[in-house]
Amino acid sequence: MPMVTRVRVSEITILSTRLRHYFRNMDCSDLQPPASVRGMQELQRERFQKSVPIPRLRIPEAHVQRVMPLLKKFLLKMDHLHPVRALESTREILLHPTPIKDWDSLPTEDLQKRDVTKEHFIISDLELSYDNWSANEILKSVLPAEEEGLTSYSRIGHIVHLNLRDHLLPYKQLIGQVFLDKLPNCRTVVNKAATIDNTYRNFQLELICGEEDYQVETKENGVPFEFDFSKVYWNPRLSTEHERIVKALNAGDVLYDVFAGVGPFSVPAAKKRCHVLANDLNPVSFQWLQHNAKRNKCLSHIQMFNKEGRQFILEELKNDLQKRLLETDTTSYSIHITMNLPAMAVEFLDAFRGIFTEEELSALPSNVVYPLVHVYSFAKGENTKQLVQELVERNLGTSLDDELLQGISFVRNVAPNKDMYRVSFRLSHRLLTTPKEAGAVPSRKRSGEEEHVPTKVKCV
Incomplete structure (x- = not known):
């Protein structure tokens, strides 16, 4: 494992006028x-x-x-x-x-x-x-007054990560230099160069200013992580969401993390002595996942895989889940499945339909408790909460009634009229043993309305 520069990281910095006294200088x-x-x-x-x-x-x-x-x-x-x-x-x-x-x-x-x-x-x-003057005050005075300014940025170790709108691109060198001047321990300023549409879902970065050094260390919710920011996906805006899921877990619970990345769900869960199966397709993310699990001394509670998500569900997740459902008392602990790949995670939901035959689950006790799935997705439109439920139901191939649906939680706004949600629902015997073709989701079309078919969106 390569050596990394250890720099303490702040998570998200919002550019706003600082109330350092009773009167705003600007x-x-x-x-x-x-x-x-x-x-x-x-x-x-x-x-x-x-x-x-x-x-x-x-x-x-x-x-x-x-x-x-x-x-x-x-x-x-x-x-x-x-x-x-x-x-x-x-x-x-x-x-x-x-x-x-x-x-x-x-x-x-x-x-x-x-x-x-x-x-x-x-x-x-x-x-x-x-x-x-502060960085915020300098940029506010320089950038076009009639256009939206630079409202936020991410800080990951010595790296400042920007997502500049087109009208700010002519000012990118100045913006980068101001951050190097004004932010303590800032040595690298990068801009997101493209949407995240590659196989391994990592940011495409443009170096604006400073050193071309992307290996960093961060602490998220008290847990240290190390990784190469240019080759893996890491978004500090999701730290609160990671914390929510990990807080819901107790020692002895089970977590299947289908798109684990470098471990923001899996490693803290393993540190809590949960039983974790973590998977990621990106070989670099997989290496850093292993490194972070070792560094946090939780290898005895985590198994890690470098597979495509559907293959992981149909093989490792299925085999481990079947043993637990048949051989353990599922009322004494909880089983969770996280699927945090918002641009396409819903497309993997049909893998759960008919994953077992009736014979494979014939010996289940009557009080068995099935896993709780947390799938993340984007939705764009006017009523994004309804749209994201429809998107999940369409890919799952069944309606989420009150018994299955555990909640739809807003995570963050991604762009105007585009939001990220977590949809939490419980798997059922019928869903796990019935192929999708036999359980197509009924239309939600209202009388006199055309049916809305949510389209795929790219991660930004």
């Missing part, structure tokens, strides 16, 4: 970067120089501790700027120009009780530079 025209930088495509840091009139108090050092409780919410806070600065024989306190226009804007009565008077108050110019 709401104050004086504190915004110069208007002349709008439309800049090649980063020129010197063009961000700006002189701004800033209110301030210059008081004896002995008075500072007494007046700071009165001034704390009025301080000017910007990157690489200390609002309280030492002068020759005094202290200078920089105040925010939005609330403080003159001496009377301050709590003057309380200040005077502490021996601070109008003579201590001045307004004078302060030199600001590129270093004083």
Whole structure:
């Protein structure tokens, strides 16, 4: 296994105005970067120089501790700027120009009780530079005002992963350089170059700025993972969903992970002493899955396979499930099947139809509890929740009644009118022993309406 650079990872960073004090700097025209930088495509840091009139108090050092409780919410806070600065024989306190226009804007009565008077108050110019603005503030001032800006990015170790819209592509070099400058420990900035439509479902990356180094380490929900980001699929936006499923598992439960990737479901489940069968078609993902299981010391609770998903279901999953249904008390533990390949996982659901014959399950006890399937899918349209249920039912070949359907949970918005869901349903004896052709799903067409047939969508 190759050595990797160990860098602590933050999961998702949302670009939003930071409330570092009571007043937003970007709401104050004086504190915004110069208007002349709008439309800049090649980063020129010197063009961000700006002189701004800033209110301030210059008081004896002995008075500072007494007046700071009165001034704390009025301080000017910007990157690489200390609002309280030492002068020759005094202290200078920089105040925010939005609330403080003159001496009377301050709590003057309380200040005077502490021996601070109008003579201590001045307004004078302060030199600001590129270093004083955050990445968000720099990009907001440069990118086209009439278009949607850069709203979010993913942080995986030393890598910043972007998904730039077309109108932002001319600015990609500048965006990458700003992130390298502003984000601690950022060494690589990449853009998603294409939709995920290759066999192994990994991102196609374009290096924008920095080092071509994609081997990273991350901690998700306290569990460490290592992988080559350029060769496997990893989306930190799914960390909450991974956590939900793992929290639903208890020691002794069983998990069949059909599209396991590098192990975000399987490894934490094995650490909880669940019995896990994990599979992934991508040989690189399979190698990192093995590495992560070994690193987390859970090899005794996990079996790993490098097979196509349908083959895994029809072979390993079927054989292990049959033994458990026939030889164990399924009321004492739960069995879960995760299928997290949202662009096409539903296409594998028909593998469960007729996977057993009646003879193979003839000796089952009457109180047997069948597995709970968690299948992930995209749906695009107006009523995405209904569409995703129809999509699952169509591929499964049966309607999900109240007894089978355990829930449809929204996971995240992928694009306008396109959402990702988890559909959880329980397998049944009839479903497992009846081929799909004999159990076609009935149409949900309403009177006077054309039947809607959900179409396949690509993962983005």
